[in-house]
Amino acid sequence: MSTTHTTSAALGIPPRRLDMKFDAEHMDRYWYGQDPFLTLFWSSLSLLFPEGERFFVESVRHYRDQIQDPQLLQDIAGFIAQEAMHSREHEALNAMLDHQHLPAAKIDAQLHQMLTFIRKLASPRLCLAATCALEHYTALMGEQLLRDPRHQQMADPKMLPLWLWHALEETEHKTVAYDVYEQTGGGYALRVGTMALTTVIFFAFTAYTQVRMLQADGQLGKVRQNLRGLNYFLGPRGLFIGLTGKFFDYFKPGFHPRQHDTDALVLAWRERLFGEQGVLRDQVKMVKTRTVQAA
Ligand SMILES: [Fe+2]
Numbered sequence: 001m002s003t004t005h006t007t008s009a010a011l012g013i014p015p016r017r018l019d020m021k022f023d024a025e026h027m028d029r030y031w032y033g034q035d036p037f038l039t040l041f042w043s044s045l046s047l048l049f050p051e052g053e054r055f056f057v058e059s060v061r062h063y064r065d066q067i068q069d070p071q072l073l074q075d076i077a078g079f080i081a082q083e084a085m086h087s088r089e090h091e092a093l094n095a096m097l098d099h100q101h102l103p104a105a106k107i108d109a110q111l112h113q114m115l116t117f118i119r120k121l122a123s124p125r126l127c128l129a130a131t132c133a134l135e136h137y138t139a140l141m142g143e144q145l146l147r148d149p150r151h152q153q154m155a156d157p158k159m160l161p162l163w164l165w166h167a168l169e170e171t172e173h174k175t176v177a178y179d180v181y182e183q184t185g186g187g188y189a190l191r192v193g194t195m196a197l198t199t200v201i202f203f204a205f206t207a208y209t210q211v212r213m214l215q216a217d218g219q220l221g222k223v224r225q226n227l228r229g230l231n232y233f234l235g236p237r238g239l240f241i242g243l244t245g246k247f248f249d250y251f252k253p254g255f256h257p258r259q260h261d262t263d264a265l266v267l268a269w270r271e272r273l274f275g276e277q278g279v280l281r282d283q284v285k286m287v288k289t290r291t292v293q294a295a
Pocket residue numbers: 053082083086166170
């Protein structure tokens with residue numbers, strides 16, 4: 001069990017509010033590479049965020065009273081505020097998907113049911129371990145989106161800021177759930193066992209969501225298009241296949257998310273998005289956080 005807290009949040013975890021507007025009338029329906037499969041993949045992922053991130057917040061909040069480290073308490077406040085803002089902005093995007101006659105509200109309700117069931121069934125420790133596992137996914141994907149220029153070329157400029165901002169903040173707060181898990185006595189076997197279980201559930205639900213979305217959009221039978229889309233993500237030069245090595249680092253006994261050094265990346269993207277010339281500089285409002293002090 002770790003007793004000292006060395007945070008990636010040496011850079012801080014500043015929550016930012018953006019109030020994005022997503023308007024189906026002024027947005028290309030296929031806003032990612034003009035491709036239905038790829039667009040619906042990102043949309044499916046967006047559907048998982050509001051309920052998923054509320055689950056993360058509750059899982060971490062459950063253990064907040066056991067944390068003594070003032071830096072980690074501050075990081076928890078930043079984490080909770082960032083995730084709350086993500087849920088809010090993805091809800092705005094998901095409302096647009098509903099408007100486009102995609103089953104966004106239905107899938108959100110199903111995910112709510114599933115997570116409520118899991119919360120009843122699983123211990124708080126298991127929920128926190130699942131949060132650590134999923135935060136590993138969001139950290140790896142976030143880092144990838146910031147590093148790989150393909151993503152920035154493919155997404156519509158009206159949609160791209162949501163994903164870059166979310167990717168940046170996932171990178172900023174990637175150590176928080178993990179540190180809470182370690183500092184409250186979470187062990188190795190449960191951490192990696194839960195990663196295996198969570199991966200199965202996460203992939204199954206994402207695949208289910210993607211199929212439902214393709215079906216609702218009349219794209220399910222377009223086999224070549226869908227295989228091309230799968231290849232874009234998981235093929236030999238795919239967007240995500242290069243993450244396999246970093247994914248399996250999680251299974252090393254001494255793993256910590258800070259070992260994937262992203263500080264320079266965070267600083268560069270803060271400047272690109274919110275610096276003097278930042279594309280979101282005029283849009284962003286900083287959110288105040290309330291830190292609960294250690295007893
Ligand atoms: Fe998030």
